[in-house]
Amino acid sequence: MTPAKPRVVLGVGAGIAAYKVCELLRRLTESGHDVHVVPTRDALRFVGEPTWAALSGNPVAAEVWTGVDQVPHVRLGQGADLVFVAPATADLLARAACGLADDLLTNTLLTARCPVVFAPAMHTEMWEHPATQANVATLRERGAIVLEPAVGRLTGADTGKGRLPEPAELFEVARRVLARGNAPADLAGRHVVVSAGGTREPIDPVRFIGNRSSGLQGYALARTALARGARVTLVAANVALPDPAGAQVVPVGTAEEMRKAVLEAAADADAVVMAAAVADFRPADYRTSKIKKSESGEPEPIELVRNPDILAELGQHRRPGQVIVGFAAETDDVLANGRDKLVRKKCDLLVVNQVGENLAFGRPDNAAVVLAADGATTEIPRGPKEDLADVVWDLVVARL
Incomplete structure (x- = not known):
């Protein structure tokens, strides 16, 4: 017997970003989801009913009076595995927060007993208005996931916070x-x-001391936290990956820059997960010009100094109730080194994984052992980095 396809109701608000939702719909259908598009009346001014029907393979309606014998205003929400609203305009967020039921989409939101995700898109001033923020807070308190909008080009020449995240990243949230x-x-x-x-850590304008970290595990942690409803600040060092939908991404380069960004963001954070590979040392002197070969051909020695220990600083100066998670990438004596680091860094959890050739760095999979300050040990078998992320957040939630 063929298993049923996951059923998604894709609500579409009346915003110019509706055109980007066509790509989200395509990704959902091509990955095996049964998608029913429910636009608002004015959303059809931006993208018409034939487009939504052709891409979804299902009939499209905006009013409760269409196919009334099927009771769509109740059945759609009852049968959905996920309701995903994009773009969620200021008006739509307000109507959802107030529990209005003046069209098929708002009726569906009231009858849904599955997860509900809103992807807001609007001008910056509208997003920052106290009314919108109050509506967002209300929806989150009721269990809905309301993503933070992206920063970028808006309608016309305006730029700011309020842009709909890219469809590929919205699909990852879904x-x-x-x-x-x-x-x-x-x-x-x-x-x-x-x-x-x-x-x-720069040596001169051309060279630097670095490592092989791709950022994949940290981004998996960020995406998974977003899917669990968190507000996420992602401090990203030299990562060539698209911003996760809904995360505030702070790009940094050096350990000093990361320290400043992490400590600032951690001031009001409930949990901090240090998945980045931070260089232990940096050159004592930065050469403003490219270092040339000497006549002898022998390289000049580079004096190194210690970088700040961000994880240890977080452990020493944590706010009450804050959970601190560290990562330990080891090549030898993995667990012994991990236990020593757990004590020295004063963190609650330490994710210990073995690194090396074709292990961890740059790969989509990972395996680890999570050591806890209370003596507990959790083994995570090799699998997708998102699965490891879910286990880490399970352990964090248990300690919050």
């Missing part, structure tokens, strides 16, 4: 939320900080 089934958004109302990537 995929992660669906993977959790009806599990509650257990990080809702929480602010988490995740570091990712690898710092680079």
Whole structure:
């Protein structure tokens, strides 16, 4: 017997960003989801009904009076595995927060008993208005996941916060939320900080001391936290990956820059996960010109000094109730070195993984052992980095 396809209701608000949702719809259908598009009346001014019907393979309606014998205003929400609203305009957020039911989409939102995700898109002033922020807070308190909008080009010449995140990243949110089934958004109302990537310490304008970290594990942690309802600050060092939808991304380069960004974001964070590979040392002197070969051909020695220990500083100066998670990439004596680091850094959890040729760095999979300050040990078998991220957040939630 063929298993049923996950059923997604894709609500579309009346914003210019509706055209980007066509790409989200395509990704959902091509990955095996049964998608029913429910636009608002005015959303059809931006993208018409034939487009939504052709891309979804299902009939499209905006009014409760269409196909009334099927009771769509009740059945759509009852049968959905996920309701995903994009773009969620200021008007639509307000109507959803107030519990209005003046069209098929708002009726569906009231009857849905599955996870609901809103991807807002509007001008910066509208997003920052106290009314919108109050509506967002209300929806989050009720268990909905409301993503933070991206920063970038808006309608016309305006630029700022309010841009709809890219469809590929919205799809990742939908995929992660669906993977959790009806599990509650257990990080809702929480602010988490995740570091990712690898710092680079410049030697001269051309060369640097760095490492092999790609940022994939840190980004998996950020995406998974977003799917669990968290407000996420992602401090990313030298990462060539698209910004996760809904995360505030702070790009940094060096360990000093990462320290400043992480400590600033951690001031009001409930949890901090240091997944980045931070260089232990940096050159004592930065050469403003490229270092040339000497006549003898022998390289000049480079004096190194220690970088700040960000994880240890977080452990020493944590705010009450804050959970600190470190990562330890080891090549030898993995668990022994991990236990020593757990004590020295004063963190609650330490994710220990073996690195090396074709291990961890740059790969989509990972395996680890999570050591806890209370003596607990959790083994995570090799699998997708998102699965490891979910286990880490499970352990964090249990300690918040």
